[in-house]
Amino acid sequence: MSNATIIDEKVLNECLNEITRALLQSDVQFKLVRDMQTNIKKIVNLDDLAAGHNKRKIIQQAIFNELCKMLDPGKPSFTPKKAKTSVVMFVGLQGSGKTTTCTKYAYYHQKKGWKPALVCADTFRAGAFDQLKQNATKAKIPFYGSYMESDPVKIAVEGVERFKKENCDLIIVDTSGRHKQEAALFEEMRQVSEATRPDLVIFVMDSSIGQAAFDQAQAFRQSVAVGAVIVTKMDGHAKGGGALSAVAATKSPVIFIGTGEHMDEFEVFDVKPFVSRLLGMGDWSGFMDKIHEVVPMDQQPELLQKLSEGNFTLRIMYEQFQNILKMGPIGQVFSMLPGFSAELMPKGREKESQAKIKRYMTMMDSMTNEGKPVLDSSNPKLMNESRIMRIARGSGRQLREVMEMFEEYKRLAKIWGKMKGLKIPKKGEMSALSRNMNAQHMSKVLPPQMLKQIGGMGGLQNLMKQMGSGKDMMGMGGMFGGGDK
Ligand SMILES: Nc1nc2c(ncn2[C@@H]2O[C@H](COP(=O)(O)OP(=O)(O)OP(=O)(O)O)[C@@H](O)[C@H]2O)c(=O)[nH]1
Structure with a gap:
């Protein structure tokens, strides 16, 4: 089109x-x-x-x-209220991430000043209680469960009673994971629900479940009153289209998504980025926003071109480090570039991270002779042992540090490599419009959201002036409309 x-x-x-x-x-x-x-x-x-x-x-x-x-079932889900006791029961397939998600949900609310508690009514899977206990202890959330008792209904009721007495405002009941063919387990789940009378039942769904999502979600809905959906493992390859099925089958909204194994990798569901991702434009629309914020205007076209060719080199990493260091309080700007946040700079350790980046940069500085071929290549094989040794010697750093820097590069290259294959029209394909382009034309071609990012008409005019011609800009326009294929 x-x-x-x-x-x-x-x-x-x-x-x-x-x-x-x-x-x-x-x-x-x-x-x-x-x-x-x-x-x-x-x-x-x-x-x-x-x-x-x-x-x-x-x-x-x-x-x-x-x-x-x-994705909008037409009515919001029940929302627990702080300081007023609510019981929330989690259900889902085995391995969907239910137990992990219970803790994430508790932790999310705890951070906002709630008093959550966890009850493990999964007596089916050996180790389920241990897992919940471990997670809960780590997050300092009270928990209840039993190694001896085999009746999940009894445990659930006891746990809920105890935490009601302790004035917890969010009592979370984890149940065993089950498959839709397992009638007995479904009956057990129904009984737990009947006995604890949850205010909300959350169906936890793995984003990679695929076409089976509808039937599974429906099976749960037929046994218990599912009122909300959480989609897990959104950090993986699956785009989570099953969520639409889950919403349709349960007539309930998606409320959160899980984006990793850690406790804080949990986000409130936001429909627009989710849909963008389904259509194959999501991942990099957020990515682009960030590049616009951090990378100076005049470097953007070249960077995008290289990324679209799949060339995330050490030199690009170096330049992005430079950009970040130039921008001021490192803690604030660091997380702006994709991949540069959590691992490279854990929260509260800004100083150390800044020193680490500077160290990496010194090592890369010493590569002007010895490491030059590696600086401009995205082929990790060039970084062999003897080269690592020479770089270490040249920069006066330890071998381990050079290797660490290189590992960091590989990690970022993987994330930034997602930009590969963005469509950039070739010179010959340039339309008449782009040859005679002015900002007025351009503003009509660009998606409104992008125009806003650039700073409206004024920003666009500046950008085009800086680029000298509309040619490169058209390249970017093509990319912005092109999806991630
Ligand atoms: N990458 C990623 N992994 C996740 C996420 N949520 C959960 N996991 C992982 O998925 C696996 C299964 O999670 P559990 O929480 O044990 O699953 P469960 O549904 O409780 O399993 P049962 O108790 O057997 O029903 C674990 O290895 C989790 O760390 C997520 O959002 N992203």
Whole structure:
């Protein structure tokens, strides 16, 4: 659709088919995708659109809205209130991340001043209580469970009673994970629910569950009154399209997502970035925002070009370190660039991290002769043992430190490598528009969100002036509209 000059029925159908493929690949249920297609066709009536309307934008917007709507069951979930006792029960498939998520949920609220408590009613999986105990202890959250008692209903009731007496305001009951074929376990879950009368039942779903999401979610919904969904493992490859199925099957909203194994890798669900990701544009739209904030304007086109070629080199890492150090309080700016935060600079250790970065930079400085081929290459094989030794000697640092710096590079290269393959129109493909481009034209081509990032018309004019011509800018425009394929 981006290439078509006239948007007619055929182009619209092609576009919808492409989106259908993307959504199916993201594990959205076939029926939901088909319904969406029908709705879009109803909304976007090409004949009715007056000439001059930006049809492309209308279609894009309609698709985006439709997907957002599919994630909105129409009513919010029950929200526990601080200082008023609520019981929240977690259910989900075995291995979905339920136990981990219980602690994350408790920890999230604890940080906000709540008094949460955890009850382990999973008597099915050996080790479940230990896991919960370990997590709870780490987060200093009170917990209840038993190694001896085999009746989950009894444990759940006792735990809830105890924590009610202790005035906990968020009592979280973890249940055993189960598969939809396991009728007995489902019955047990129903009994736990009946006995503890939870205010909210949360269905925990692994983002990689795929097309099975609908049936699974429905099976849970038929046994207990699921009122909210949490999607876990969003840090992995899966895009989480199953969430749309889970919402449809349970008629409940997604409230949080899990983004890693650690306790604080837990985020309030935000529908727009989630949908962007489903459509294959999400990951790097956030990424781009950050690059715009940290990387000086004049370096951006070159950096984007290199990243789109999959060339995240040591030199790029060096330049980004420079940018970050230049920007002032390191603690504040550091987390702005993707990958540069948690591991390279743990919270509260800013000074150490700054020293570490400077050390890395000294090592890279000493590479101007010996390490030059490595600085500008993204091939890790060039960094062999003898080279590491010479760099260590040249910079007066230990071998271990050079290796550590290189490990850091590899980690960042993996994250930044996601930019590879962004579409940049080749010179010959430049349209007449771009040859005669002015900021006015450009502002119409760019997505509004990006125009805002650049600083509106004024910012755009400056940027184009800096670049000397519209050519590179068109390259960026192409990329910004291009998705991550
Ligand atoms: N990467 C990643 N891993 C996660 C996330 N949430 C949970 N995990 C991991 O997934 C695995 C299973 O998590 P558990 O919490 O034990 O799963 P469970 O659903 O309680 O398992 P059962 O008790 O058998 O039902 C563990 O290794 C967790 O560390 C997440 O958001 N991201």
